[in-house]
Amino acid sequence: MTGLGPVAWPPAPMKTERLVLRESEAQDRAAFIELFASPEVRTYLGGPRPRDELEREVPALPGRRPGLFVIDLDGVMIGTITLDRRDAERPGHVRPDAGEAELGYMFLPEAWGCGYAVEACAAVLGWFADALPGEPVVLCTQTANDRSMRLAAKLGFTEVERFEEWDAEQWFGVWYPAVVPG
Numbered sequence: 001m002t003g004l005g006p007v008a009w010p011p012a013p014m015k016t017e018r019l020v021l022r023e024s025e026a027q028d029r030a031a032f033i034e035l036f037a038s039p040e041v042r043t044y045l046g047g048p049r050p051r052d053e054l055e056r057e058v059p060a061l062p063g064r065r066p067g068l069f070v071i072d073l074d075g076v077m078i079g080t081i082t083l084d085r086r087d088a089e090r091p092g093h094v095r096p097d098a099g100e101a102e103l104g105y106m107f108l109p110e111a112w113g114c115g116y117a118v119e120a121c122a123a124v125l126g127w128f129a130d131a132l133p134g135e136p137v138v139l140c141t142q143t144a145n146d147r148s149m150r151l152a153a154k155l156g157f158t159e160v161e162r163f164e165e166w167d168a169e170q171w172f173g174v175w176y177p178a179v180v181p182g
Helices: 026-037 052-058 116-131 146-155
Strands: 019-020 068-073 076-085 102-108 137-142 158-165 170-177
Touching: 019 026, 019 116, 026 052, 026 076, 068 116, 068 170, 102 170, 116 146, 146 170
Parallel strands: 102 137
Antiparallel strands: 019 068, 068 076, 076 102, 137 170, 158 170
């Protein structure tokens, strides 16, 4: 994964009770386009992108990069989770050298309200804690995004600060993996 040191990518697919978290495949292209074109999904992410533009720009094998997990329910993509290094130029950091791993997620509206986000994000956080023990993960969301705020709380993120960015109040939180004494 980009900038995460010795982490091998891609990891083996991860199975949860109902989901599989895996690398993207060609069959996921339509779902990627839907995620980025959806006004509901993109409400707090800068708005939807034009579908015709996405049809031209999204590659045949979309999202194939370190740090991106496809969330698969019964063989169908319902969303993505990303782990990327937070840009040092942006507000919100918990380490003096910045560059924390930042959790991001998008789910298709038909998957909302079923607990899939908690299940999938918890699996990714568990994987990350095993891959890079003791390293924090950060999350930033608009305070107006009630669903994302509830998800952050369920996952165990704690508020660090709030700030204005992109003309909206942002909530910035951190999650520390449980460190088991050796």
